[in-house]
Amino acid sequence: MANILSSRSLEFAQTLVRMNTVSANSNLELIDFVRDHLAGLGVRSRLTYNADKTKANLFATLGAGKPAGVIISGHTDTVPWDGQDWSIDPLSAMVQDWPQASLREDGEIQRAEARLYGRGAADMKSFIAIALANAERFMESTSPFAVHFAFTYDEEVGCFGVRELIADMKDQGVKPLACIIGEPTNMVPAIAHKGVYRYKCCVRGKEAHSSLTPQSVNAIEMAARVVSRLRDMADGFENSEKRYEGFDVPFSTASVGQFHGGIADNVVPRDAEFRYEFRNLPTADAQLMQKEVVAYAARAEEAMKKVAPDAGFSFETICEVPSFLGSAADPVTRLAQRLANEDRTTLVAFGTEAGLFKNAGIPTVVCGPGSITQAHQPDEYVSLDQLARCELFMHGLANTQEIR
Known part of the structure; x- marks a missing residue:
């Protein structure tokens, strides 16, 4: 009944x-x-x-x-x-x-x-x-x-x-x-x-005519390097993290949800922005994951600043659940x-x-x-x-x- x-x-x-x-x-x-x-x-x-x-x-x-x-x-x-x-x-x-x-x-x-x-x-x-x-x-x-x-x-x-x-x-x-x-x-x-940790990354480069790329810092390309790092981290979670059986996806995940940048095909982009998230197992630390991303960006930033001292990465926390x-x-x-x-x-x-x-x-x-x-x-x-x-x-x- x-x-x-x-x-x-x-x-x-x-x-x-x-x-x-x-x-x-x-x-x-x-x-x-x-x-x-x-x-x-x-x-x-x-x-x-x-x-x-x-x-x-x-x-x-x-x-x-x-x-x-x-x-x-x-x-x-x-x-x-x-x-x-x-x-x-x-x-x-x-x-x-x-x-x-x-x-x-x-x-x-x-x-x-x-x-x-x-x-x-x-x-x-x-x-x-x-x-x-x-x-x-x-x-x-x-x-x-x-x-x-x-x-x-x-x-x-x-x-x-x-x-x-x-x-x-x-x-x-x-x-x-x-x-x-x-x-x-x-x-x-x-x-x-799982936890839900979301962040926004803003990249400031240096614009130039696309025929003069050595005089510029391409914000999209630098952002893409960090996005690639996130993809590598996601692969690492899937391949190496100890499984927590019972979850639909029994390992932590990382993914990029939004990406914006550029104004024209023949202008090296000064600005780019992307958003990403970690969904961590209860046994994993998402804040350590974020520290790894920030450290990677800091290393990439050294070469950017040689061309443009104000170039670099900035990060904003959207939510940490x-x-x-x-x-x-x-x-x-x-x-x-x-x-x-x-x-x-x-x-x-x-x-x-x-x-x-x-x-x-x-x-x-x-x-x-x-x-x-x-x-x-x-x-x-x-x-x-x-x-x-x-x-x-x-x-x-x-x-x-x-x-x-």
């Missing part, structure tokens, strides 16, 4: 999906909705803002006065849908059965799967909505643990908001026992993911397995805020409804069965008497 999702949780999920919280936009509509709902229950929320106060994190404690608590965490921003081939309005929050035809080619009846469609349905507004819909249950619980809601901004562009939330939490003396992050894992607890490594033996992992009725654990390829919570000394696990294969895609969706499993997870958390 299929699990049944409450109408209240579905209504909350649809409400949040209909809010446009693409990372380039403000998330305050969603944060204000959560704050106002909790205020109606007598719960005070604490907000921490970005520099221009267009975005905010929300932290709230349900069951205040209990000695310790468990964080339920999710990010409020979504990726954009520009250029994607959606068959529906990405903000429609439509519920529809799939497949619509109920008869397979072999004549057997095919059970339809009810799905919630829309940007953020899987990643990860539905998880936030189900937590919010069960706020009263957490408040009325006889569990000895409080539940903390921690909802963040700008996860999709570098996990920027959560850093402010964690710092504020420490300032307030909040010391949670554990953290559960509801990224889409099909309700299978995830105990590890640490890897996450938990354990199947961690009490929070075992708790998530019991609540999700799952014997398994998994590893995920995508980055989350888990490494930041873990590095703050908070035992963490990633477990939420839906699949990452639906996230960021046209016609993003999550099945109502997955949402119902998540709701049962929340019910179990409200009744939890110990974390072991």
Whole structure:
């Protein structure tokens, strides 16, 4: 028998999906909705803002006065849908059965799967909505643990908001026992993911007519040398790094995502720019990888400066999202397995805020409804069965008497 999702949780999920919280936009509509709902229950929320106060994190404690608590965490921003081939309005929050035809080619009846469609349905507004819909249950619980809601901004562009939330939490003396992050894992607890480290490199050369190349420094060619070095590093990871089985790609990776430079065929380019990333295993150090790139560029820079003293390389950090490594033996992992009725654990390829919570000394696990294969895609969706499993997870958390 299929699990049944409450109408209240579905209504909350649809409400949040209909809010446009693409990372380039403000998330305050969603944060204000959560704050106002909790205020109606007598719960005070604490907000921490970005520099221009267009975005905010929300932290709230349900069951205040209990000695310790468990964080339920999710990010409020979504990726954009520009250029994607959606068959529906990405903000429609439509519920529809799939497949619509109920008869397979072999004549057997095919059970339809009810799905919630829309940007953020899987990643990860539905998880936030189900937590919010069960706020009263957490408040009325006889569990000895409080539940903390921690909802963040700008996860999709570098996990920027959560850093402010964690710092504020420490300032307030909040010391949670554990953290559960509801990224889409099909309700299978995830105990590890890679880090995501992105950088921009700007190269300044010296322009000249292309007939006078010895009098110039070609920024594109110098940039290409560093790009080639990155490719060599990537090959080295694939060929030599100790495998971490369980990941889709069981070694660290390096890749260049953007490259720009030059103004005309007959002008030696003065400027070039490229962006690249490392996705490191939890057992590898991405910052050492970056130091290797910077050192290589510094050696190449010596010859550049002989022609033009102001030529050289500059590097800018775009984001540094640490890897996450938990354990199947961690009490929070075992708790998530019991609540999700799952014997398994998994590893995920995508980055989350888990490494930041873990590095703050908070035992963490990633477990939420839906699949990452639906996230960021046209016609993003999550099945109502997955949402119902998540709701049962929340019910179990409200009744939890110990974390072991």
